Amino acid sequence: xxxxxxxxxxxxxxxxxxxxxxxxxxxxxxxxxxxxxxxxxxxxxxxxxxxxxxxxxxxxxxxxxxxxxxxxxxxxxxxxxxxxxxxxxxxxxxxxxxxxxxxxxxxxxxxxxxxxxxxxxxxxxxxxxxxxxxxxxxxxxxxxxxxxx
Amino acid sequence: xxxxxxxxxxxxxxxxxxxxxxxxxxxxxxxxxxxxxxxxxxxxxxxxxxxxxxxxxxxxxxxxxxxxxxxxxxxxxxxxxxxxxxxxxxxxxxxxxxxxxxxxxxxxxxxxxxxxxxxxxxxxxxxxxxxxxxxxxxxxxxxxxxxxxxxxxxxxxxxxxxxxxxxxxxxxxxxxxxxxxxxxxxxxxxxxxxxxxxxxxxxxxxxxxxxxxxxxxxxxxxxxxxxxxxxxxxxxxxxxxxxxxxxxxxxxxxxxxxxxxxxxxxxxxxxxxxxxxxxxxxxxxxxxxxxxxxxxxxxxxxxxxxxxxxxxxxxxxxxxxxxxxxxxxxxxxxxxxxxxxxxxxxxxxxxxxxxxxxxxxxxxxxxxxxxxxxxxxxxxxxxxxxxxxxxxxxxxxxxxxxxxxxxx
Ligand SMILES: [Zn+2]
Numbered sequence: 001x002x003x004x005x006x007x008x009x010x011x012x013x014x015x016x017x018x019x020x021x022x023x024x025x026x027x028x029x030x031x032x033x034x035x036x037x038x039x040x041x042x043x044x045x046x047x048x049x050x051x052x053x054x055x056x057x058x059x060x061x062x063x064x065x066x067x068x069x070x071x072x073x074x075x076x077x078x079x080x081x082x083x084x085x086x087x088x089x090x091x092x093x094x095x096x097x098x099x100x101x102x103x104x105x106x107x108x109x110x111x112x113x114x115x116x117x118x119x120x121x122x123x124x125x126x127x128x129x130x131x132x133x134x135x136x137x138x139x140x141x142x143x144x145x146x147x148x149x
Numbered sequence: 150x151x152x153x154x155x156x157x158x159x160x161x162x163x164x165x166x167x168x169x170x171x172x173x174x175x176x177x178x179x180x181x182x183x184x185x186x187x188x189x190x191x192x193x194x195x196x197x198x199x200x201x202x203x204x205x206x207x208x209x210x211x212x213x214x215x216x217x218x219x220x221x222x223x224x225x226x227x228x229x230x231x232x233x234x235x236x237x238x239x240x241x242x243x244x245x246x247x248x249x250x251x252x253x254x255x256x257x258x259x260x261x262x263x264x265x266x267x268x269x270x271x272x273x274x275x276x277x278x279x280x281x282x283x284x285x286x287x288x289x290x291x292x293x294x295x296x297x298x299x300x301x302x303x304x305x306x307x308x309x310x311x312x313x314x315x316x317x318x319x320x321x322x323x324x325x326x327x328x329x330x331x332x333x334x335x336x337x338x339x340x341x342x343x344x345x346x347x348x349x350x351x352x353x354x355x356x357x358x359x360x361x362x363x364x365x366x367x368x369x370x371x372x373x374x375x376x377x378x379x380x381x382x383x384x385x386x387x388x389x390x391x392x393x394x395x396x397x398x399x400x401x402x403x404x405x406x407x408x409x410x411x412x413x414x415x416x417x418x419x420x421x422x423x424x425x426x427x428x429x430x431x432x433x434x435x436x437x438x439x440x441x442x443x444x445x446x447x448x449x450x451x452x453x454x455x456x457x458x459x460x461x462x463x464x465x466x467x468x469x470x471x472x473x474x475x476x477x478x479x480x481x482x483x484x485x486x487x488x489x490x491x492x493x494x495x496x497x498x499x500x501x502x503x504x505x506x507x508x509x510x511x512x513x514x515x516x517x518x519x520x521x522x523x524x525x526x527x528x529x530x531x532x533x534x535x536x537x538x539x540x541x542x543x544x545x546x547x548x549x550x551x552x553x554x555x556x557x
Contacts, residue, residue, distance in 0.1 A: 017299050024295050050295050050539075055414065079317040079421060081310060082367040087280045088304035097301055099310055099366075101421075101541050109416035111297050111540030119367075124321045142300060 007097065007115035012090035013135055013142075023051040026068040031141040034132045036073030038106055039066050047071060047106035073130035074148075075104040082119040098122050102145055115144045122147065155436055157556050159251045160392035160399035162261075163194025163385035164508045170348045170499035173271045174379035180222040182381030183267030187226055190383035195396035196261060201385070203259030204230040205249050207242035207266040207502065222267065231259055240450050241533030242266060243384065243503040244548035248405060250386045260391060265383035266504050274377050297540050308452060309366040309374060311543040316368050316455045318421040323470030325458065327368065331359040332476035333454035334372045334496055339482050341493025343521035348376050349497040373454040375495035382504035384511070389556075400511045403439065403528075403551040406432030409536075410545040420542060424456070424534055426463035429549040437551035439528060441465050444551075446513045446523045447487065447530040448506035451494040457481075460532065464549075483521065491521045503533025503548070514554040528553045 020028060027049075030037035038047040041054035042065045048054070054061050080100040086092065098114040100122065114122055115131060127148040134141050165186040167174065174182060183206070191201060204223045221233045232253070236245040246264035253259045274280045302310045319325045338354035341347035354372070362370045392399035408425030410417075434440055441464055449460050458472040466487065467475045475481075481489040492498040492509040499505050510529035512518045529552045536546040 012299065012304070017296065020296050028296055050415070052415065078418075079314040079321075081305075081313040081317060081369075082364070083301060083305045083310065084364045084367060085306060086301075086304040087274070087306050089279075091301060091304040094301065096367075099301060099305070099313075101314055103416075107416065109541040111302065113301050124317070144300075 005116050005118060008093045010090045010093040012088065014138070015090070017140065028140070030068060030070065031132060031143055032139065034141070035070040036130050036143065037068040038071045038104070038108060040069040041066060047104075047108060049104070049108040049110055072105050075102040075110070075128060077101075077114070077122060077124050077126045077128055078103040078109055079124065080114065080122045082122075100128070100145065102128055110143075112143055112145050115146060117147050155251070155405065156403050156438065157401045158389055159254060159386055159402045160389050161384055161386050161402070161507070161511050161552070162392045162395045162397065162399060163190040163192075163196065164511045165189025165191070165193055165381075165383045166346070166499070166505065166508050167381040168346060169380055170346055170378045171350065174269060175272045177269060177272075177379060179267040179269055180225060181267070182269060182379060183222040183265050183383070184225040184381070186267065186381030186383040187222070187228070187263055187265050190263060190265070190385050193397070194261070194385040196385065198226060198228055200261050201228050201263050202231045203250065203253050203262035204228060204233045205246040205262060205264045206233065206235045207246045207264060207504070208235060208237050209239045222265070238535040238546055240452060240502050240535030240544065241546055241548040242535065243382075243507050244405065244531070244533050244550055247384070247386060247402065247507070247550070251402065254386070254388050261385055261387045263383055263385050265381070266501055267381035268501055269379045270377040270500055271379045295539065302540060305366050307374060308538055308544070309369050311538040311540065312453045312455065313366045313369050315421055315459070316373075316453070319455060319458065320368060322422050325455075325470065325473060327360065327370075328356075329458065329473030329476065330373055330454040331356055332473065333451065333457045334359055336476065336481045337451060337490050337494040337496040337498070340488075340491050340521055341497035343483060343519075344491070344493050344498060345519075347493035347498040348378065349493065354497070369453060372496075375452045375500050376497070378500045380499055380501040380505075382501050382508055384504070384507055398515055398554055400514045401553050401556065403553045403557065404433035404435070404437030406430060406434075406436070406549045408547040408549075410542070415542040420545070422469070423463050424459045425545070425547040426460055426532065426549065427465070429532070429547045430464045433549040433551050437553070438557055439551060443528055444487070444530045445526040445528050446491060446510065447489045448492065448510045449489055449494075449531070450503050450506060450533045451490060451496050452534075454496065456534065457489065488523050491518060491523060502535065503531065506531040506533065507550070510552050514552060527555055
């Protein structure tokens with residue numbers, strides 16, 4: 001790989017996002033602090049995303065036994081797509097862009113965009129890590145991922 | 150569910166579908182399309198409006214006004230049902246609706262129930278001001294609020310940004326190729342060429358056309374994605390005894406089964422290379438007392454080409470990774486031994502969730518399918534798959550139904 005490519009982001013990034021479920025807010029608060037949080041079981045340490053009550057026990061744990069905790073923000077590419085056409089013109093400058101499922105090292109799959117790459121370089125099994133994108137002028141950080149060598 | 154309680158106890162006596170897949174229906178609401186289809190179904194059943202005493206309205210994964218705001222369309226027709234209920238989960242909404250309808254019939258709460266749906270899908274995505282509703286810029290897959298949808302999932306057309314992951318994984322694990330997917334698109338188009346109601350009735354498709362077509366969401370080409378239609382469809386269902394007094398041969402409900410990948414964890418890897426068809430089909434075939442090889446014609450939910458490959462493998466017609474070979478044998482095409490999607494499917498025929506599948510199966514079993522009629526069709530298989538598209542897991546639910554024109 002030669003010169004580091006930097007993805008273009010269209011004007012979509014500046015518009016307001018839809019409201020979040022209260023249960024997912026701590027994830028986005030973590031991103032603001034550049035922490036990649038998953039829901040962790042206090043009993044056994046198993047990690048979940050999105051919010052799930054731990055399934056490894058005979059009883060159903062209480063909700064307060066699940067807590068958002070910082071994790072590695074690393075994983076491998078599990079599946080990927082390259083978007084060539086959009087119905088939303090605000091994404092036109094981004095094309096083509098890569099959507100992926102990342103199998104996080106802690107287990108869960110995380111749907112995201114892989115940025116700063118040539119789409120042809122994205123392969124299932126490649127290592128990837130979170131890249132925090134602080135949206136200028138907004139109280140929001142986006143959890144993009146980038147390929148790692 | 151035991152055989153005693155379901156098989157041959159209920160029958161479809163009327164179907165209606167608006168003749169709008171080719172013309173579109175600009176200016177018509179979902180309510181109007183649904184009402185029009187209901188009128189056609191009631192007439193097809195030889196009934197009058199006062200005979201309909203139950204209405205089940207089917208819709209998308211979740212309420213989506215104003216695109217599919219049809220509560221209650223039945224007023225527009227002057228129907229006076231004892232109840233009007235809504236079922237959802239989009240791609241399997243017709244099957245869900247039939248499940249609900251048969252319970253009302255069993256309880257004696259209604260004599261004739263109509264299950265119906267309407268959606269101005271083509272007009273919504275071709276609106277002068279740009280795509281609206283689920284197809285538009287607001288997006289909808291982020292609506293459950295995990296916050297990922299706006300990063301580029303909702304901006305990609307239709308459900309491709311979810312379903313494409315299936316294709317990515319199946320190609321990776323089983324070596325499925327674009328040529329395999331092409332077989333599904335070509336088979337659907339050959340059938341559409343025989344169906345004057347199909348959107349692409351008068352347009353041929355070659356393998357070269359397919360391979361030359363642009364990627365929308367790679368590895369999905371345009372030809373891998375279902376079309377959009379302005380369409381209404383309706384099904385009248387009643388008890389088997391009552392059905393026999395109607396003007397047309399009854400189409401008996403023989404078996405109905407349901408599955409859901411949520412039986413596993415959200416991120417179970419197998420969820421990306423199969424649907425829960427094996428689970429749903431097992432129930433449906435056991436109830437019907439039939440096996441997959443006794444099916445004469447299948448009308449299956451081809452929202453994307455890959456889904457047909459899943460069904461062939463997960464229902465047991467071939468092993469995982471071998472659907473491409475099965476398709477290349479020509480079995481699914483006109484004249485083949487296992488005809489699939491004789492209406493042209495959602496890929497080349499018309500889109501309205503799983504409704505066209507049930508309508509077409511009924512027509513095939515009545516011998517009303519014209520140039521595309523499968524000779525001696527006695528047993529039909531239909532299915533649908535639906536649910537929310539919320540990353541990382543989507544469209545988890547599955548429904549399978551067996552229909553037949555003879556009593557077991
Ligand atoms: Zn635990």
